[in-house]
Amino acid sequence: MDPRSEVLLRQAELFAGKVLLAGLPADGLLGELPEAHGWSWHWDEHSAVAARHPGRCQFGTQVPAQAFAAAVLFLPKSRELTDYLLAALAARLPGAPLYLVGEKRAGIERAAKQLQPFGRPRKLDSARHCQLWQVTVEQVPAAPELETLARRYPVATTDGELQVVSLPGVFSHGRLDVGSRLLLEHLDGLPEGAVLDFGCGAGVLGAALQRHYRHSALHLLDVDAFAVASSRLTLAANGLAGEVIAGRGIADAPHDLAAIVSNPPFHQGVHTDYQATEQLLRDAARHLRPGGELRLVANSFLRYAPLIEQHLGPCTVLAERDGFRVYSARRA
Ligand SMILES: C[S@@+](CC[C@H](N)C(=O)[O-])C[C@H]1O[C@@H](n2cnc3c(N)ncnc32)[C@H](O)[C@@H]1O
Missing domain, CATH: 3.40.50.150 (Vaccinia Virus protein VP39)
Structure with missing residues (x-):
């Protein structure tokens, strides 16, 4: 299991509902969270997840159309991509939780500041060299045009x-x-x-x-x-x-x-x-x-x-x- 998934599963009750896992790794996370749905922009990882969980992962640059009550973004490498993804997810989550998880060496501490435009970010966990952050989306952005x-x-x-x-x-x-x-x-x-x-x-x-x-x-x-x-x-x-x-x-x-x-x-x-x-x-x-x-x-x-x-x-x-x-x- 990817260490970021392990961190999520330490508080699995938070992710038990209809959660969108954006940029999820190709591991067993979807198997542990039966209501969750994946969104991937990496074809290899997407194919691996979709093969294990048919119909539960979507590939592309746009947030999947189906409804979700919360979302987790697995921190990508690029700061600009993170901005786009966070805004695209926050636009769909008025008053709802948006989570960001990532490895410390990938810059999660700094990236957590990118949650500030939407509300007050809180650090929920720090383990396995990763951190998990959460913000309740109070300032809802317009959906960004890629x-x-x-x-x-x-x-x-x-x-x-x-x-x-x-x-x-x-x-x-x-x-x-x-x-x-x-x-x-x-x-x-x-x-x-x-x-x-x-x-x-x-x-x-x-x-x-x-x-x-x-x-x-x-x-x-x-x-x-x-x-x-x-x-x-x-x-x-x-x-x-x-x-x-x-x-x-x-x-x-x-x-x-x-x-x-x-x-x-x-x-x-x-x-x-x-x-x-x-x-x-x-x-x-x-x-x-x-x-x-x-x-x-x-x-x-x-x-x-x-x-x-x-x-x-x-x-x-x-x-x-x-x-x-x-x-x-x-x-x-
Ligand atoms: C060094 S960049 C070159 C990009 C572009 N050709 C250029 O010259 O600017 C390598 C590219 O390979 C892609 N890549 C990484 N893994 C790949 C894979 N398994 N199959 C196909 N492309 C991959 C990356 O997404 C990236 O766009």
């Missing part, structure tokens, strides 16, 4: 300027990442055909690929609902088309691809997690057609080349700058 919280910024490419639309919580929110910048400068010479932007975030790489390779079919995949929504907004803002997929990893990507392009994930919450990337390197060959290319950017200290060579084929470094490398390998 799109109005987007940050829009221009990115110059050899094919002209792109408008990137990033939503709260999305990687490198509001600015182009240094690694992505380097990869953007090295998108030439890919085999034409279906192309995948793996871990698409706000969709900057996918949008640039679609501009550059107009006749290629573009697919973008991310585990995060806010990233998926951002990518759709970015494509629309630039008059581009592509299939945007919410998926748990490379396993959910199409097959017979001419190219997989990625600035792959390297952090998840406060934990470092290379699992999705290692899986990508292991299984890329299965999703590429013969002659298809994997092209990715990564921190130079990450030793991805041996893994790529083991599972795909000879790996070359196309560029190196600012601590990042662009790798390329083709399926035989």
Whole structure:
């Protein structure tokens, strides 16, 4: 059981009714709280919860429509995303309790201040390196419009300027990442055909690929609902088309691809997690057609080349700058 769930279960009577668990971990919590319902924006965690408790977890960027008498937010990493989620939940809970739970190392003490616009936050518990806070929603906010919280910024490419639309919580929110910048400068010479932007975030790489390779079919995949929504907004803002997929990893990507392009994930919450990337390197060959290319950017200290060579084929470094490398390998 996730320590945050353990903290909730120390006072399980508070959560015995129709409670919405927002951003819940993929553990046994719903099994312990039979009236509760889950809302997740992480496809992998959502799929695990929904498989165990069919019909009791919803995936997306919007608060589920059904009625609930209280809500718990599991503190996400991004402060702006926390603001959006708290306001979206508080808008549905006039006079009712809103809880916030999180690990101390994830900044729960500081995040609890974000409850202040709605009433007087109280710390209910501190255990398992986590804290549980509660506020009764006295000042009810208007339901926030997610799109109005987007940050829009221009990115110059050899094919002209792109408008990137990033939503709260999305990687490198509001600015182009240094690694992505380097990869953007090295998108030439890919085999034409279906192309995948793996871990698409706000969709900057996918949008640039679609501009550059107009006749290629573009697919973008991310585990995060806010990233998926951002990518759709970015494509629309630039008059581009592509299939945007919410998926748990490379396993959910199409097959017979001419190219997989990625600035792959390297952090998840406060934990470092290379699992999705290692899986990508292991299984890329299965999703590429013969002659298809994997092209990715990564921190130079990450030793991805041996893994790529083991599972795909000879790996070359196309560029190196600012601590990042662009790798390329083709399926035989
Ligand atoms: C380093 S960011 C790159 C984002 C974007 N491509 C860019 O260049 O700005 C990696 C992305 O991978 C996504 N991600 C993390 N785990 C994933 C998984 N298991 N499957 C697919 N995407 C994942 C994250 O949500 C994040 O958007």
